Structures are given as C-alpha cells and as structure tokens.
Amino acid sequence: xxxxxxxxxxxxxxxxxxxxxxxxxxxxxxxxxxxxxxxxxxxxxxxxxxxxxxxxxxxxxxxxxxxxxxxxxxxxxxxxxxxxxxxxxxxxxxxxxxxxxxxxxxxxxxxxxxxxxxxxxxxxxxxxxxxxxxxxxxxxxxxxxxxxxxxxxxxxxxxxxxxxxxxxxxxxxxxxxxxxxxxxxxxxxxxxxxxxxxxxxxxxxxxxxxxxxxxxxxxxxxxxxxxxxxxxxxxxxxxxxxxxxxxxxxxxxxxxxxxxxxxxxxxxxxxxxxxxxxxxxx
Ligand code: C2E
Ligand code: MG
Ligand code: MG
Ligand code: MG
Numbered sequence: 001x002x003x004x005x006x007x008x009x010x011x012x013x014x015x016x017x018x019x020x021x022x023x024x025x026x027x028x029x030x031x032x033x034x035x036x037x038x039x040x041x042x043x044x045x046x047x048x049x050x051x052x053x054x055x056x057x058x059x060x061x062x063x064x065x066x067x068x069x070x071x072x073x074x075x076x077x078x079x080x081x082x083x084x085x086x087x088x089x090x091x092x093x094x095x096x097x098x099x100x101x102x103x104x105x106x107x108x109x110x111x112x113x114x115x116x117x118x119x120x121x122x123x124x125x126x127x128x129x130x131x132x133x134x135x136x137x138x139x140x141x142x143x144x145x146x147x148x149x150x151x152x153x154x155x156x157x158x159x160x161x162x163x164x165x166x167x168x169x170x171x172x173x174x175x176x177x178x179x180x181x182x183x184x185x186x187x188x189x190x191x192x193x194x195x196x197x198x199x200x201x202x203x204x205x206x207x208x209x210x211x212x213x214x215x216x217x218x219x220x221x222x223x224x225x226x227x228x229x230x231x232x233x234x235x236x237x238x239x240x241x242x243x244x245x246x247x248x249x250x251x252x253x254x255x256x257x258x259x260x261x262x263x264x265x266x267x268x269x270x271x272x273x274x275x276x277x278x279x280x281x282x
Contacts, residue, residue, distance in 0.1 A: 105272070
C-alpha cells in the first residue's frame with residue numbers, strides 16, 4: 001500500500017508539465033531541422049586590447065534564425081541542444097565555421113588575429129568528439145592552433161572526467177589556447193587554474209556591471225587581475241558597457257575588454273569592415 005501511495009504521488013497530472021514537454025519536443029525537432037537546413041550562423045564580438053582599443057580577437061557567438069520562431073538566442077536553445085546531445089554536431093559546425101573565418105581574417109588583416117569559441121562540457125564529455133579531426137581541420141587551413149581559443153566554464157570542472165581532461169590537454173598541447181569563461185560565478189575556480197594551464201580568465205559580467213558604483217567589485221576585479229598575472233594568465237573583462245568601467249579596468253591592468261562599450265556582437269561582414277577601418281587608421 002505504501003508503494004502504491006508513493007507511486008501515486010508521482011502520477012499527479014500536471015498540464016503545464018505536459019505542455020512544457022511538448023514544447024521541448026517541438027523545439028528539438030526544429031533544432032534538428034535547423035542543423036540540416038543550415039539555419040545557424042555565427043556572430044562575432046570584438047575583444048579589444050585595453051591599452052590601444054584595437055580589435056585583436058573576437059568571440060564567436062551562435063545565433064539561430066528559425067523560419068517561424070525568428071532569431072533565437074543561445075540561452076534559449078543551447079541547454080536543450082546539450083541535453084539532447086545535438087550540441088555535438090552543432091559544436092562541430094561552430095568549430096569548423098570559426099576556424100575558416102579566423103583563417104580569412106588572418107590572411108586579409110592581421111596574421112595575429114585570434115577567435116575565441118565557446119565549447120560546451122557536453123561536447124568534451126562526448127565520446128564522439130574527435131580532437132584529432134579538429135586538429136586536422138586546423139592544419140588543413142594552414143593556421144596555427146593558437147589562432148583559436150577554447151572557452152570553457154567552471155561548470156566543466158564539476159562534470160569533467162578523465163577522457164574530457166585528456167581532450168583538453170591534447171588540444172592544448174597542439175597549441176589551442178584555453179580561456180576560463182564567466183570567471184567567478186561557479187566554484188572551484190582556483191583549483192581549475194592549477195589543473196590546466198589556462199591562458200585567459202574572462203571576468204564575468206556580473207563583476208563588471210557595477211564597477212563604477214561598487215568599491216567591492218573594484219577590489220574583486222583588481223585582485224583577480226593581480227592573481228591572474230602572477231600565474232601568467234591574461235585577463236579579459238566581459239560586459240564592459242561604459243567608459244567608466246573601461247577606465248577602472250584599464251587602471252587595474254586588465255589586458256582585454258569585451259562589451260557593448262566597444263562593440264556589440266556583429267555579423268562576419270560587419271567585423272570585416274571594422275578590421276578594415278582599423279587597418280587603414282594605423
Ligand atoms: P558567454 O560566452 O559568456 O558570452 C557572452 C554573452 O554576453 C553573449 O551573449 C554576449 O552577446 C553578451 N554580451 C556581450 N557584451 C555584453 C555587454 O556589454 N552587456 C551585456 N549585458 N551582455 C553582453 P549571447 O551571445 O546571448 O550568448 C550567451 C551564452 O550562450 C554565452 O555566454 C555562451 O555561454 C553561450 N553560447 C553562445 N554561443 C555559443 C556557442 O557557439 N557554443 C556554445 N556551446 N555556447 C555558446
Ligand atoms: Mg564565452
Ligand atoms: Mg564569455
Ligand atoms: Mg561569459
């Protein structure tokens with residue numbers, strides 16, 4: 001009887017849960033279709049050198065233009081792509097597209113230009129992810145692996161296993177750079193810095209947005225930058241929206257800035273124009 005009761009507790013019908021499940025099924029179906037029909041595209045947000053203001057890197061940010069849904073932002077489909085495993089083929093596409101694009105920009109404008117790509121823990125945990133194929137792809141384009149930065153989050157630390165650690169190490173050994181995204185929002189971040197040799201820390205937007213009116217956030221950013229530099233890690237500040245925030249970060253010795261103050265995420269063509277202009281000015 002107790003068992004019966006226990007079971008009943010789970011069978012309470014909740015129409016909103018059913019609706020949610022249905023909308024997820026539809027979204028998943030659309031995601032799969034979208035992959036076949038090439039509805040995804042990459043936007044690029046400049047990452048500027050704080051001292052000079054020059055666009056020296058960019059972060060690739062995925063967008064989805066679905067015929068009926070319109071423009072869908074990653075926050076609204078990446079989680080489902082991760083749960084369903086679709087992030088693996090999607091991630092392959094992102095990586096190839098980014099590698100091709102950075103090759104073009106390096107040839108036309110700056111041989112040192114670098115593209116930063118978000119990599120989901122689910123991708124790295126998947127047995128399907130083939131690092132040697134990634135590296136072959138890079139080699140075929142005749143760019144050094146260091147033209148790409150792999151952005152991982154602190155969440156990766158919690159979910160990682162031996163195989164995913166080895167993949168990160170393999171890519172790093174080949175020269176791919178490593179950035180710790182959203183730094184300070186997860187936990188165990190410091191042990192992460194020790195485990196892998198991280199090249200960049202990206203200070204999370206939440207520490208940057210109140211810089212001009214919160215002295216504690218200033219202290220935190222300063223401390224992160226000092227610590228990073230002592231560990232030979234460079235620092236990118238995310239979500240810089242005002243000149244005041246920029247000035248405080250510059251003063252604190254931050255290496256790179258990313259945010260609406262410099263430029264919002266733009267199409268490849270728009271970033272090409274920006275790089276062109278910067279080239280002409282120098
Ligand atoms: P993220 O990697 O931390 O990317 C930075 C996010 O902050 C981007 O949102 C960007 O548009 C936004 N942002 C940039 N500057 C500012 C600013 O000054 N103010 C504010 N309020 N926001 C700013 P987006 O493009 O919507 O991406 C959200 C998240 O989705 C990313 O966070 C990343 O975790 C994930 N994501 C995006 N593209 C990809 C991808 O290609 N693969 C994977 N696995 N995840 C991705
Ligand atoms: Mg990122
Ligand atoms: Mg980021
Ligand atoms: Mg971030």
